[in-house]
Amino acid sequence: MKTTRTLLALAAVLGLVMLPATALAQGGYSPVTDQRLVKPEPENWLQIRGNYQGWGYSPLGQVTPANVKKLTPVWAFSTGVDSGHEAPPIVNNGVMFVVTPYSQVIALDAKSGKFLWRYKRELPEDFKALHNTSRGIALYGDKVYLASLDCFLVALDAKTGKVAWQKKVEDYHTGYYMTLAPLVAKGKVMVGVSGGEFGVRGFVQAFDAQSGEPAWKTYTVPGPGEPGHDTWSGDTWKRGGASVWLTGTYDPDLGLTYWGTGNASPWFGDQRAGDNLYTASTVALDAATGALKGHFQYQWNESWDWDEPDAPLVVDYQKDGRTIKGLVHPARNGYLYLLERSRERIGFVSATPYVKQNVFRSVDSKTGRPDYHAERIPKTGKRADFCPSLWGGKDWPSAAYNPKMGRLFIPANDNHCGFMEGKVQQYVAGQWWTGVDIPDIGFAVDKSAKYFGQIQAWDINGVKRAWSHQFPDSMSWGGVLTTGGGLVFTGGTNDRYFRAFDASTGKVLWQFRTNSGIIAPPASFSVDGTQYISVVSGWGVDPAFQQGLISNLLGWEKDVPQGGVVWVFAVSQ
Amino acid sequence: MFPFGDREGQLITLEDLPLGGPQQLAYPMDPRTKTVRNGSTLNLISLIRFDPAQLTEETRELAARGVVAYSAICTHQGCPVSMWEAHAKNLFCACHATQFDPRDRARVVDGPAPRRLPMLPIKLVDGVLTVAGGFTGRVGGERPS
Numbered sequence: 001m002k003t004t005r006t007l008l009a010l011a012a013v014l015g016l017v018m019l020p021a022t023a024l025a026q027g028g029y030s031p032v033t034d035q036r037l038v039k040p041e042p043e044n045w046l047q048i049r050g051n052y053q054g055w056g057y058s059p060l061g062q063v064t065p066a067n068v069k070k071l072t073p074v075w076a077f078s079t080g081v082d083s084g085h086e087a088p089p090i091v092n093n094g095v096m097f098v099v100t101p102y103s104q105v106i107a108l109d110a111k112s113g114k115f116l117w118r119y120k121r122e123l124p125e126d127f128k129a130l131h132n133t134s135r136g137i138a139l140y141g142d143k144v145y146l147a148s149l150d151c152f153l154v155a156l157d158a159k160t161g162k163v164a165w166q167k168k169v170e171d172y173h174t175g176y177y178m179t180l181a182p183l184v185a186k187g188k189v190m191v192g193v194s195g196g197e198f199g200v201r202g203f204v205q206a207f208d209a210q211s212g213e214p215a216w217k218t219y220t221v222p223g224p225g226e227p228g229h230d231t232w233s234g235d236t237w238k239r240g241g242a243s244v245w246l247t248g249t250y251d252p253d254l255g256l257t258y259w260g261t262g263n264a265s266p267w268f269g270d271q272r273a274g275d276n277l278y279t280a281s282t283v284a285l286d287a288a289t290g291a292l293k294g295h296f297q298y299q300w301n302e303s304w305d306w307d308e309p310d311a312p313l314v315v316d317y318q319k320d321g322r323t324i325k326g327l328v329h330p331a332r333n334g335y336l337y338l339l340e341r342s343r344e345r346i347g348f349v350s351a352t353p354y355v356k357q358n359v360f361r362s363v364d365s366k367t368g369r370p371d372y373h374a375e376r377i378p379k380t381g382k383r384a385d386f387c388p389s390l391w392g393g394k395d396w397p398s399a400a401y402n403p404k405m406g407r408l409f410i411p412a413n414d415n416h417c418g419f420m421e422g423k424v425q426q427y428v429a430g431q432w433w434t435g436v437d438i439p440d441i442g443f444a445v446d447k448s449a450k451y452f453g454q455i456q457a458w459d460i461n462g463v464k465r466a467w468s469h470q471f472p473d474s475m476s477w478g479g480v481l482t483t484g485g486g487l488v489f490t491g492g493t494n495d496r497y498f499r500a501f502d503a504s505t506g507k508v509l510w511q512f513r514t515n516s517g518i519i520a521p522p523a524s525f526s527v528d529g530t531q532y533i534s535v536v537s538g539w540g541v542d543p544a545f546q547q548g549l550i551s552n553l554l555g556w557e558k559d560v561p562q563g564g565v566v567w568v569f570a571v572s573q
Numbered sequence: 574m575f576p577f578g579d580r581e582g583q584l585i586t587l588e589d590l591p592l593g594g595p596q597q598l599a600y601p602m603d604p605r606t607k608t609v610r611n612g613s614t615l616n617l618i619s620l621i622r623f624d625p626a627q628l629t630e631e632t633r634e635l636a637a638r639g640v641v642a643y644s645a646i647c648t649h650q651g652c653p654v655s656m657w658e659a660h661a662k663n664l665f666c667a668c669h670a671t672q673f674d675p676r677d678r679a680r681v682v683d684g685p686a687p688r689r690l691p692m693l694p695i696k697l698v699d700g701v702l703t704v705a706g707g708f709t710g711r712v713g714g715e716r717p718s
């Protein structure tokens with residue numbers, strides 16, 4: 001970059017010593033502390049969503065609507081790995097960490113793209129996973145934490161990539177695996193488990209960040225004697241699902257973590273009578289003890305495969321003249337939820353549809369509990385059609401919140417529906433056990449629809465849609481980044497574009513066609529005074545499967561190329 | 574042998590295989606020692622019975638009375654190919670939706686798998702489905718280098 005070169009030249013003239021950005025190459029590494037995680041420096045991207053609150057917000061303001069047209073690639077790095085790359089680059093003082101599918105971690109110099117090290121996990125010969133992806137790593141102290149696909153928590157030395165220790169979280173043979181980025185707070189590393197399609201019982205477990213010793217473990221399906229257990233019939237709780245696919249958010253003041261949970265197993269509610277807590281819910285867990293401190297269930301007796309794995313954003317907002325310490329969740333069920341958080345409970349505030357949904361007859365204004373249209377509930381031996389399809393109004397890609405504007409940006413999908421009929425499947429450990437085989441899961445689109453994917457902007461005070469950008473020829477599968485410069489960045493479309501929107505108006509200001517489709521959330525950081533925007537492009541997993549189905553229905557190009565590349569952009573001078 | 578379920582460990586006979594599919598997953602048993610080779614899921618095979626006239630010639634050569642046997646381990650990333658696409662009568666892998674045509678040496682019809690499923694030649698010995706030779710290719714999925 002010209003700016004940097006000028007600065008370097010200037011430094012040389014003045015005889016200054018410029019601290020090299022490649023701190024790691026020089027043997028230095030800035031340890032990540034609790035303080036830094038609570039108040040992350042604008043130049044760094046220390047957590048997958050940039051902060052504990054899950055905002056996907058960078059305060060950096062050098063790249064603006066006025067100059068974003070001049071955004072150009074600075075460097076790129078091919079991961080050498082196929083399938084869905086869903087993790088953002090994590091940056092700590094000039095060192096970037098990227099995790100790829102198959103649990104590989106790569107460290108790079110964030111400014112130059114120089115390769116530093118790679119950790120390649122050797123997955124067992126007989127290991128297999130439905131989603132062979134990873135949503136990110138966590139930094140703490142001088143370590144990098146990885147939740148591996150084969151269900152180990154792995155602590156790597158951030159300087160070398162060498163394994164410091166690893167702890168088994170569960171037995172992958174029984175269908176458990178991990179895809180999330182760990183969450184670290186106050187000396188504890190927390191992880192959750194995937195595997196809902198294989199009849200697992202979800203949980204969140206914490207380990208001591210230094211020693212790796214287990215600290216606490218809380219099941220997301222309560223066992224006998226625990227509150228909520230009576231919402232299950234018979235032994236159904238034992239394989240009740242409620243996977244924890246994604247990282248929790250955290251309110252450091254309350255000391256509470258907020259986790260989203262998956263749907264129940266098997267998928268059809270009539271095979272497990274009851275509300276089935278805490279499936280399809282947000283749960284509040286005390287970071288120190290794991291104690292459950294509140295929950296909100298989006299769908300009772302879930303029957304549509306509407307997981308709610310994305311943790312709610314921790315956001316304070318205004319309602320009726322008062323500030324509410326809140327949680328915000330654009331749900332897979334197609335409603336945008338505003339909740340209230342406290343040390344004791346999660347309260348319901350409002351639910352507003354943001355895509356077409358035909359299952360809820362109404363939502364109770366006090367409790368948030370929905371009432372269902374009976375004919376929209378698929379059951380064992382009874383087909384039902386419902387919208388949106390099982391991929392929901394928004395799947396796992398995270399929304400972003402811009403605190404300067406009070407505005408939320410949702411990667412939404414509309415005009416698609418599904419149909420299913422359940423059957424009783426025999427449980428075999430480690431095997432598909434949902435009550436419906438994939439070839440029998442119905443998927444349909446409204447062929448007359450003008451769009452499918454969207455980026456929606458919502459003003460949280462008042463819950464009003466500000467703008468919506470519509471994609472007529474693609475779904476929207478990208479996590480979102482918003483910045484202090486007033487921009488929104490996301491990929492998510494099958495045409496491989498990475499786009500910048502004006503956060504105020506929704507106008508597309510810049511786009512760049514990458515190697516593959518982007519399904520990872522972007523990040524922003526700065527080194528030596530230059531703001532960079534970075535994203536990993538690498539299509540795969542559910543977006544690829546869905547693209548195949550839609551190509552049969554609408555003739556979209558089926559073949560979106562795969563293969564991961566890390567991209568870093570800056571404004572050229 | 575039935576690999577799991579109510580009839581786990583029982584011998585699979587021709588009558589257990591519905592004509593035209595779906596597949597029956599199976600573990601092989603050593604006929605001499607009676608050891609069931611179920612130590613690794615990599616040993617899982619799929620058995621499907623067709624009218625022999627529906628099989629391609631190369632497939633028929635390794636089949637026994639219309640019964641074909643393939644590795645049940647997906648050549649994409651090693652998931653068990655346990656599902657059945659009933660319209661096209663194809664083997665279906667749940668992980669990333671690859672479909673294999675069992676009448677044509679498990680050719681990839683759709684999806685990301687890079688190659689067909691290895692076929693296991695079989696014959697009938699005293700009415701028992703018996704392995705007649707080695708797999709036609711390497712068993713297992715791809716892994717990134």
Ligand code: FES
Nearest residue numbers: 647649650666669
């Ligand atoms: S493992 Fe079978 S399609 Fe990917």
